[in-house]
Amino acid sequence: MKNSRKKARDLGPDDFVWDYFSRSPEDSMADRVYAAEATGYDAIGIHLGGWASMKGHPDEIEKFDQALEETGIPLANIETLRGWASPNGPDSKCLQIEQEVWDIAEKYESRYVQVIGNYTGTVEEAAEGFASLCDRAADHGLLVGLEAVPEMTNIETLGLAYEIVERANRDNGGLCFDSWHLTRSTNNVNDLEAIPGEKILSTQWNDGPLKKVFDDYYTDTLSTRLPPGQGEFSLGEMIVAFRSIGSPAPVGIEVPSKELWECPILDAAAASIQGMKSLLEKHR
Numbered sequence: 001m002k003n004s005r006k007k008a009r010d011l012g013p014d015d016f017v018w019d020y021f022s023r024s025p026e027d028s029m030a031d032r033v034y035a036a037e038a039t040g041y042d043a044i045g046i047h048l049g050g051w052a053s054m055k056g057h058p059d060e061i062e063k064f065d066q067a068l069e070e071t072g073i074p075l076a077n078i079e080t081l082r083g084w085a086s087p088n089g090p091d092s093k094c095l096q097i098e099q100e101v102w103d104i105a106e107k108y109e110s111r112y113v114q115v116i117g118n119y120t121g122t123v124e125e126a127a128e129g130f131a132s133l134c135d136r137a138a139d140h141g142l143l144v145g146l147e148a149v150p151e152m153t154n155i156e157t158l159g160l161a162y163e164i165v166e167r168a169n170r171d172n173g174g175l176c177f178d179s180w181h182l183t184r185s186t187n188n189v190n191d192l193e194a195i196p197g198e199k200i201l202s203t204q205w206n207d208g209p210l211k212k213v214f215d216d217y218y219t220d221t222l223s224t225r226l227p228p229g230q231g232e233f234s235l236g237e238m239i240v241a242f243r244s245i246g247s248p249a250p251v252g253i254e255v256p257s258k259e260l261w262e263c264p265i266l267d268a269a270a271a272s273i274q275g276m277k278s279l280l281e282k283h284r
Contacts, residue, residue, distance in 0.1 A: 048080065147178060
């Protein structure tokens with residue numbers, strides 16, 4: 001299996017990526033790799049917080065590297081960058097964190113980095129900041145995906161995120177589509193259908209209740225998601241819309257859930273990918 005696996009930058013719409021927040025930060029990256037291989041994923045993602053934690057424990061990086069080598073699973077996604085959209089350029093903290101992203105990308109030949117707001121100034125200035133970030137990322141072979149996150153950022157909708165991406169007009173710049181954030185913002189599948197498929201570079205599929213469990217968005221989004229097919233989201237409509245626009249993005253799965261975080265890692269990984277595969281087959 002290892003020798004037949006794709007590199008991160010060759011992944012496409014038939015491939016599955018297990019994103020970082022599908023498990024608790026307490027789970028090691030090595031354990032995630034082995035679980036991903038065992039349950040049928042083609043790649044994994046990492047959060048910069050997880051990378052920082054490993055840098056403080058070099059033996060964890062060694063174990064992670066060994067797991068990647070043994071399985072052939074690539075590290076595809078890196079998240080999350082902020083601070084890129086200031087009118088006068090990225091702030092110093094963003095530039096410092098960017099260097100971490102470039103280091104990861106070059107070490108592991110990663111495919112993609114995810115960014116979120118806030119932006120300051122005008123939308124035009126946000127687009128300039130995004131374009132500049134895309135240019136820096138291109139030097140390291142990375143795609144850049146802007147994710148709309150309601151309540152937590154001022155880029156709350158896919159429509160606004162796409163306006164920024166369109167104004168930036170960079171070949172390696174596009175969007176991250178997350179079924180949770182679409183449902184929690186406009187809950188309108190037309191928002192997805194209005195975007196050219198080639199501009200959706202990453203996806204994060206998940207399910208959940210239509211109404212919040214917790215008033216605080218951050219708490220709600222990181223603890224109450226469900227594997228695809230187990231909640232109330234219009235995932236079938238989203239899948240049909242996504243296929244209609246022809247995005248090249250892999251099938252990313254991100255299911256932060258207190259329940260899944262507490263269950264065995266193999267069970268959590270399997271529940272999410274099996275649920276997503278069943279929905280994809282049902283709506284083929």
